[in-house]
Amino acid sequence: HEKTVFSQEARQIFQTVRHAREISLLERKDVVFRVDEEGNAYWLEYAGGGGKAHPLPQGLLIIGKDVVFFPKGNSTGGTIRIQNGRGQDNTIEIDPILGTPKFRRF
Numbered sequence: 875h876e877k878t879v880f881s882q883e884a885r886q887i888f889q890t891v892r893h894a895r896e897i898s899l900l901e902r903k904d905v906v907f908r909v910d911e912e913g914n915a916y917w918l919e920y921a922g923g924g925g926k927a928h929p930l931p932q933g934l935l936i937i938g939k940d941v942v943f944f945p946k947g948n949s950t951g952g953t954i955r956i957q958n959g960r961g962q963d964n965t966i967e968i969d970p971i972l973g974t975p976k977f978r979r980f
Contacts, residue, residue, distance in 0.1 A: 876958065879931055884956045884964035884977075887916060887936070890928075891954070891966055891975040894918050898943035898973075907941045909954060916954075933959055941968050949973035 891907055897920065898905040905920040915927040916936055930936055938954035951970025957963050965978045 876933065880934060880956070880958045880962065880964070883930060883934055884966075886928075887954065887956060888966050888975055888977050890916065890918065891941070891968060894941075895943045895947065895949065895973045895975075897923075898945055899947055902945040904945070905943045907943070907954075909936055909938045909940055911935075911937060930956075935959065943973055947973045 894905045894907045897918070901920070903921050905918060908917050908919050910916065910927065913927065913929065914936060915929040917925045917927045935957045936954065937957065939952050941952045941954070942950045948971055949968055952968050954966045954968070955963055967976045967978065968974070969976070
């Protein structure tokens with residue numbers, strides 16, 4: 875069960891990152907994927923919108939810095955890691971030039 879939750883959560887974060895880029899392109903505005911390591915949560919933030927914080931289930935950790943997506947499709951780039959505390963690690967790498975996320979499982 876824990877493994878399923880871990881995978882689902884990692885996929886959800888990946889989809890949210892992809893969604894951030896899409897919103898930025900469609901609405902022609904900067905969109906920030908916010909990471910709150912202390913609160914163990916993430917959310918999207920942009921002018922005229924943005925969501926509430928999405929906390930990770932107990933036992934999972936999110937590690938990374940905020941990533942800004944720009945209307946031309948590029949981003950500040952970065953790496954977001956999701957850990958389950960048992961040595962498993964899912965990493966989402968965001969390309970600064972293309973703004974596209976890549977999913978890596980460790």
